[in-house]
Amino acid sequence: xxxxxxxxxxxxxxxxxxxxxxxxxxxxxxxxxxxxxxxxxxxxxxxxxxxxxxxxxxxxxxxxxxxxxxxxxxxxxxxxxxxxxxxxxxxxxxxxxxxxxxxxxxxxxxxxxxxxxxxxxxxxxxxxxxxxxxxxxxxxxxxxxxxxxxxxxxxxxxxxxxxxxxxxxxxxxxxxxxxxxxxxxxxxxxxxxxxxxxxxxxxxxxxxxxxxxxxxxxxxxxxxxxxxxxxxxxxxxxxxxxxxxxxxxxxxxxxxxxxxxxxxxxxxxxxxxxxxxxxxxxxxxxxxxxxxxxxxxxxxxxxxxxxxxxxxxxxxxxxxxx
Numbered sequence: 001x002x003x004x005x006x007x008x009x010x011x012x013x014x015x016x017x018x019x020x021x022x023x024x025x026x027x028x029x030x031x032x033x034x035x036x037x038x039x040x041x042x043x044x045x046x047x048x049x050x051x052x053x054x055x056x057x058x059x060x061x062x063x064x065x066x067x068x069x070x071x072x073x074x075x076x077x078x079x080x081x082x083x084x085x086x087x088x089x090x091x092x093x094x095x096x097x098x099x100x101x102x103x104x105x106x107x108x109x110x111x112x113x114x115x116x117x118x119x120x121x122x123x124x125x126x127x128x129x130x131x132x133x134x135x136x137x138x139x140x141x142x143x144x145x146x147x148x149x150x151x152x153x154x155x156x157x158x159x160x161x162x163x164x165x166x167x168x169x170x171x172x173x174x175x176x177x178x179x180x181x182x183x184x185x186x187x188x189x190x191x192x193x194x195x196x197x198x199x200x201x202x203x204x205x206x207x208x209x210x211x212x213x214x215x216x217x218x219x220x221x222x223x224x225x226x227x228x229x230x231x232x233x234x235x236x237x238x239x240x241x242x243x244x245x246x247x248x249x250x251x252x253x254x255x256x257x258x259x260x261x262x263x264x265x266x267x268x269x270x271x272x273x274x275x276x277x278x279x280x281x282x283x284x285x286x287x288x289x290x291x292x293x294x295x296x297x298x299x300x301x302x303x304x305x306x307x308x309x310x311x312x313x314x315x316x317x318x319x320x321x322x
Contacts, residue, residue: 094135095120101139102148112148119152127159133169137162140173146180150187154180157190164198165209175212182219183229196233200246204237210246211236217250221257225281235285260284267291 092113099112120134127134137158141151154176162172179193180186197208204211214236215229222232232253239249256263260281264271269287273279 092117094132094139098135098139098142102142102151115152116148119155123155123159126156127163129159129163134159137169137173140170141177143170144174144177146177146187153187154190157194160191161194161197161208164194165207167209171209175209175216178216179212179219179229182215183223183232185229193229196229200233200237204240204246205244206240206246211240214240214246214248214250214253217247218254218257221254225257225260226278227257227281231282260288264288 095113095116096109098116099109102112116135116138117131120138121131123129123137124131124134134155138151138155141154141158142148146154158169158173158176161167161176162169165172176190176193179197180190185193194208197211200211201208206214211233215232218236219229219232227235236246236249236253239253240246243249243252261271261284263269264284264287267288269284269291271279271284
């Protein structure tokens with residue numbers, strides 16, 4: 001065989017092998033496609049059966065179809081989004097209204113509203129209440145007379161008092177602010193006020209709000225004598241146990257405070273020390289009680305010594321508790 005014939009034969013053989021390889025590849029691709037199609041139909045059938053099964057279960061259990069359930073989920077989600085938008089809009093409106101109500105000269109309403117929103121949101125998270133309720137508590141403090149800065153400091157205390165006492169934020173805030181005003185306390189001291197009132201309710205008969213109202217009856221005169229909130233509350237608890245009412249006890253205690261120096265003078269109790277400075281009020285009260293007790297419970301004699309001062313009920317209570 002010549003070299004030319006050999007080359008022709010070689011080329012024909014190579015072409016034949018290449019044709020066979022391409023045909024085999026085409027067959028493989030076709031088989032893969034057929035297999036994939038069959039498996040896809042199986043998967044589709046499986047999902048159809050699963051969906052049908054879920055549908056049947058839903059219909060039997062809840063009387064709804066899968067499509068109905070999805071539609072209801074969609075409606076619920078839509079309602080949730082709308083409600084969330086409305087709540088946020090109301091919250092924003094409340095903070096802006098409050099900022100407009102109490103802004104001071106030169107203050108930016110939008111900035112103050114943002115500060116209120118931040119403080120209210122933080123309080124809502126800390127005390128597990130809604131942001132709307134937190135704004136209402138803040139508003140109650142401001143309407144009760146606190147400046148915006150003090151109100152923000154006192155917000156947590158007001159919420160605590162309302163939750164502990166189970167009263168509206170407005171009532172808790174009014175009582176809290178009233179006590180703070182009586183003793184000249186700042187918003188940052190509001191928590192101490194609440195702690196004092198709650199402790200009084202544990203030692204006495206009434207609630208923290210009852211003691212707040214009792215302090216409202218005597219706080220101003222107590223402060224004028226230099227008594228602290230804690231000292232005044234201690235004396236109030238003593239009388240409240242006797243009278244059974246913090247408000248009534250506060251009224252009697254106020255009368256006692258107003259006449260204290262006159263009572264001390266008539267009983268021979270000094271109100272000033274050797275240097276001429278006023279003595280501690282608690283010491284004067286204790287000395288007055290001791291001097292009255294030294295009379296042996298003779299209230300007629302006591303009344304004669306204290307002509308013009310009707311202190312029978314108050315002294316009776318103090319002497320019984322001493």
